[in-house]
Amino acid sequence: MxxxxxxxxxxxxxxxxxxxxxxxxxxxxxxxxxxxxxxxxxxxxxxxxxxxxxxxxxxxxxxxxxxxxxxxxxxxxxxxxxxxxxxxxxxxxxxxxxxxxxxxxxxxxxxxxxxxxxxxxxxxxxxQFPEHLQPITHMSGIQRYVPSVLNSMPRSKAADYEEILARLSKLPTLVTQTQALMQQGLSNGVTPPQITLRDLPRQIRALTPKNPEHSPLLSAFAEMPKAIPQAKQKSLRQRALTIYNSQLLPAWRDMAEFIEREYIPGAQKDIALSSRPDGLRWYAYKVNENTTTDLSPEEIHRIGLAEVKRIRGEMDRIIQKTGFKGDFKAFTEFLRTDPRFYHTSREDLLRDYRDIAKRIDGELPALFGTLPRMPYGVKPIPSYSEQSQTTAYYQPGSNEAGRAGIFYANTYNLPSRPKWEMEALTVHEAMPGHHLQIALAQEQADIHPLRRMALYTAFVEGWGLYSESLGYDLGLYKDPYSEFGALTYDMWRAVRLVVDTGMHQLGWSREQAIGYFMDNSAKPLHDVTVEIDRYLVWPGQALAYKLGQLKIKELREEAEETLNSNFDIRSFHDALLGAGALPLNILEERMDSWLESQVSVSVHIDTQQVEQPATS
Structure with a gap:
């Protein structure tokens, strides 16, 4: 072939x-x-x-x-x-x-x-590292992805529901296998930090409420297509309930009890990955895997400290611009507590996210020559996971599966969801952030499917963070509070470089990391705590955002300086995104080649202009 x-x-x-x-x-x-x-x-x-x-x-x-x-x-x-x-x-x-x-x-x-x-x-x-022995954390695992997978399955005809039923009937085996891996991890001293597991039993029990109709595992059966005859619908629902009561309830309840009775009490109290067997090498691997660079944890820590200092200076400038009388700590407390910055209903929060997304869409052609065809929507994070989930996330769509991309926003605990963060968050998760980049990659007909589905964290999340800086070009951040919100999000990712390496490499405590985050950010304590616990169970993952953003900004600055008046932001973005997601080392090689080709074109055009005879 x-x-x-x-x-x-x-x-x-x-x-x-x-x-x-x-x-x-x-x-x-x-x-x-x-x-x-x-x-x-x-x-x-x-x-x-x-x-x-x-x-x-x-x-x-x-x-x-x-x-x-x-x-x-x-x-x-x-x-x-x-x-x-x-x-x-x-x-x-x-x-x-x-x-x-x-x-x-x-x-x-x-x-x-x-x-x-x-x-x-x-x-x-x-x-060489026993990653498989901790298959569940409060951020990931079967309690997270099983409901998501079931709800992403096709369900337009009876045959689709037969596949859902088949999957439901095989789910207890997956639960048993997962529990066996957890047991082995417990025996080998390989578990998530104990402090992060406190919400895990609740997450699992949320899958099996008293009323089966409220279970996320059976939501596909709540409303079925009219094309399926009523008698068939009734039969499918009854079979789902039978599987639920006879197989799913016992399996999930056993797992929840095992976690409460054995797993949490026996889990590691040390928070650092470096405290696990061969932990320093393991963390170095996770850093390399997630960042696709050869940077050491110590080098990344220093980059983080420098970025925190730089962004803090920008934030102080905005505080002066608002006329606020008080220091940084007083200003961030004002942003965290003043009612004007918060919604009073989940519906209003979602409506405003959708409004921001619509305003952004109309400005995109000025920055991109190629835009994706796939649509996207804005939905709330499911209730069974919202309490310990981050502020937002994106789920890619699939034309083949008949599913749009989804920007999931967290509507739990409204006093921790400030309005001044909404524009930056929408830019990152939807357009021109994750949805634009991932949907474009999926629509690249001239590259292999293997590459179209690639999700290198440093590229994908680096692009999302870089996209936040495009908010100014998109007509966002017009008031100083939203501008401060954008800087807060940039600071958030810079702080990650410091606290992730601090906890896993340099011996920082969880409390020290939370304190450092709070001292340099306006994010509420709930968000900060959720973030720190995320870094504990996903070592190195959070480093990818800022390092990816810095690399993309470096490539853009080099192109702007080299091409000067011939620099075209649309061409730059199209070249950056045109091969799908790439590791940062390979991205740099590709963009260097692109820049050389642009220089050649520019020289050719300039030569033609010089040699063109004058006309009268």
Whole structure:
């Protein structure tokens, strides 16, 4: 097969013809043996095809989100045997990729090779650390993604509901496997910090309320399509209730009791990843994995301190601009407590988010030559997770699955949701932040599906944070409080560099990290506490935002300085986003090449202008 240049739908058709169930070891070996051996270009494309199919069929939840067919009746197999098998298969793919003759590849496939090799190598390096032994945190795990996956499944016909029922019936196995991994982690001293687990039993019990009709696990059955006959609807609901009462209730209740009785009491009291077995090397790996840089934790800590100092100066300037009489601490307390900055109803909060999103959409053509076709919506974070969830997040859409992108906003605890943060947050999560970048990547017909679904944190979140600075160009931040809110969000990500490395590398306490955050931000204590606990269970992840933003800003400044009057912001953004998400090291190489091409064009145009004969 030549370099794949098909639409995502065509690719799905190709892979669906290979398998409509799981890729077992026999399937993998057969596909691996069938890889082309003569033509290096065809072999690379075939490796990408196999890697893509392997991801979709090894992790059925991802397949659901991406709209890949044949996997909606399954969950990932997290038995020891299956996990060992996946590791071995990944090593085989890495070996095959490493042995490719890169020099024989056509230029347009060099990037494909770089990404495939770097991804596989990073994944194999991670096998040395027992990440799998802490499969649940208060931020992630089956209690989070199971309801989301079920609610993302197609449900237009009876056959769709049969797949939901099949998935529900297999869910107890996933719960049991997850609990077994937690038990093993407990025995090996590998757990999330105990302090972060306090809300976990409540999250799990929220999935099985007294009234099954209120369970997030059964929400698909609340309102069914009219195309399904009433008698069939009744039958499907009854079967769902039977599975719920006989299988799901006991499984989830056992897990909640296990967490309360054994897991939380036995969990690690130390907060730092570096306190775990081989923790310093583990944290260094997480830093590299999330930032796609070679920066050390100490270097990142210093970058964070410098950014905090810089942004603090900008914030002090805004305080003076408002005419407020008082210091930084008094001003942030004023922002946290004055009723004028807060909504009194969840509905009003959501309405204002939607209004901001609509205002932004009309300004985007001035900054981007290419905009995505996929729509997006604004919804509240589900009630079962809102209490310990962050301020907002984005869930990608899928044309194949018939699902729009969603900007989820947290409407819990309204006194912790200030109006002055809403514009920056909308820019980050929706347009031109996550929705624009991810939807554009999904719509790139000339790159492999494997690349279209890539979500390198430093790029994706770095772009989201960089997008916040575009708010000025979009007509936002017109009052000093919203401008201060934008700086608060920039400060938030700078503080992350300091506190994440501080806690996991330099011995900071949780209380010290909370205090540092509060001293340098206007965010409410509830938000700050949620954030700090997030950094504790996702070591290194929060570093990606600011480092990604700084790299994108550096690339833009270099382009502006080099091209001067020939710099076109629309062309820059299109080039930056045109290959999908990329690791920062590869992004820099790509944008350097783009800049060289722009310089050549500029020189050619200038030469033509000089040589053009005068006219009268």
């Amino acid at each position: 030549s370099l794949l240049k098909k639409t995502f739908i065509a690719s799905i058709g190709l892979f669906a013809s290979v398998s409509a169930t799981a890729m077992d070891q026999k399937d993998f070996k057969k596909a691996f043996r069938a890889l082309p051996t003569e033509n290096v270009s065809e072999r690379l494309t075939a490796l990408q095809d196999l890697r893509y199919r392997w991801i979709m069929e090894s992790f059925p939840s991802r397949a659901t989100y991406e709209g890949y067919p044949g996997q909606n009746d399954r969950w990932v197999d997290n038995s020891s045997r299956a996990m060992q098998q996946r590791q071995e298969q990944t090593r085989q793919l890495l070996g095959a990729t490493r042995n490719l003759n890169v020099d024989a590849l056509p230029e347009q496939q060099r990037l494909d090779y770089q990404l495939l090799y770097q991804d596989l190598l990073g994944e194999v390096k991670g096998f």
